[in-house]
Amino acid sequence: MTLSETAYAKINLALHVRRRREDGYHELETLFAFVDDGDRLSAAPAEADSLNTHGEFAARIDDPFNNIVGQALSALPHGKGWSVTLEKHLPVAAGLGGGSADAGAVFRMVEAAYGLPDDWHACAATLGADVPACVLSRPCVGTGTGTDLAEVAENDLAGCPVLLVNPRQPVPTGPVFKAWDQIDRGPMPTGTLREIALQGRNDLEAPAVAICPVIADVLAALRETGPFLARMSGSGATCFALYDSEAGLEAAADKIAEVQPDWWQMSGKLR
Structure with a gap:
């Protein structure tokens, strides 16, 4: 078997x-x-x-x-x-x-x-x-x-179109956490997935960008494609963008591939 x-x-x-x-x-x-x-x-x-x-x-x-x-x-x-x-x-x-x-x-x-x-x-x-x-x-x-x-009580992002983009630069987790400025910016909000995502943040984004500046370029490129949210995942360097439609995702994937053909990307849906 x-x-x-x-x-x-x-x-x-x-x-x-x-x-x-x-x-x-x-x-x-x-x-x-x-x-x-x-x-x-x-x-x-x-x-x-x-x-x-x-x-x-x-x-x-x-x-x-x-x-x-x-x-x-x-x-x-x-x-x-x-x-x-x-x-x-x-x-x-x-x-x-x-x-x-x-x-x-x-x-x-x-x-x-x-x-x-x-x-x-x-x-x-x-x-x-x-x-x-x-x-x-x-x-x-x-x-x-x-x-x-x-x-999470309510998964209102199930099936949401998502685009992942990585500039093909590895970013080890340890140095990013070490570079965190140790400022507590407050708790994560509560609510549905969408509410938490929109109102939340990634506190490792700034230290990761300081270590790997191209992350900022990835985020800027994703935000230009019109998602309702674009953010870095984990300690980087992959960033994600969430879209309201499959057509929006497909157009974004095509645009990123055209302007940055060497970047890795994966399209899918949230589970």
Whole structure:
């Protein structure tokens, strides 16, 4: 039996950094959302675990089996072994939770075949702050380091057309958080997804732009296409734009491809 899952691209519709904790991590309030496209994984029973990677960004994975997919496999019961294939379509160090999304897909494949252990959430959190949300891959509010999750009562952005754009410049998360000015600009708003997204912000946008200035160019290019919201995701460098119509999305994607043909982009809908 072969299992398959999409590792849905994660975006942060809002990301409020409240304070730097004594343990070195940061207290966050974030609204996770997921696009209906991303990396793709498949798994088949095998004598031992193995991981084969291909796709546009596979070369960015230096040690395939020591990455987060291998760690997720090692952490979960899945029989004697799995032969896993990863099609890496999402850029690395891009604010899309690509590795976390891959791990989340592994969790869902294990769930389908064997069920998840009761402590799956704690297990996922040890792999990365975004992993528990990526296991669910549906809209939720993350607090603490992002691992404490609460579902959103009303998902009024389901099916919303979304465009992701990355300038093909990786931005490591650590330096961006370190560059945050430690000013608490207030809590994330409450309400529906759309209300939180429109009234919220990304506190990592300014420090990320300082490290990778082309992010500002990506945001400017997206805003010129007429979305109702354009914002950076996570710690960058990927930015997203939300549109009221498929036609608006398609026109925007064509325009970005024309003026910046070297930028990576992905079109889809919010889950």
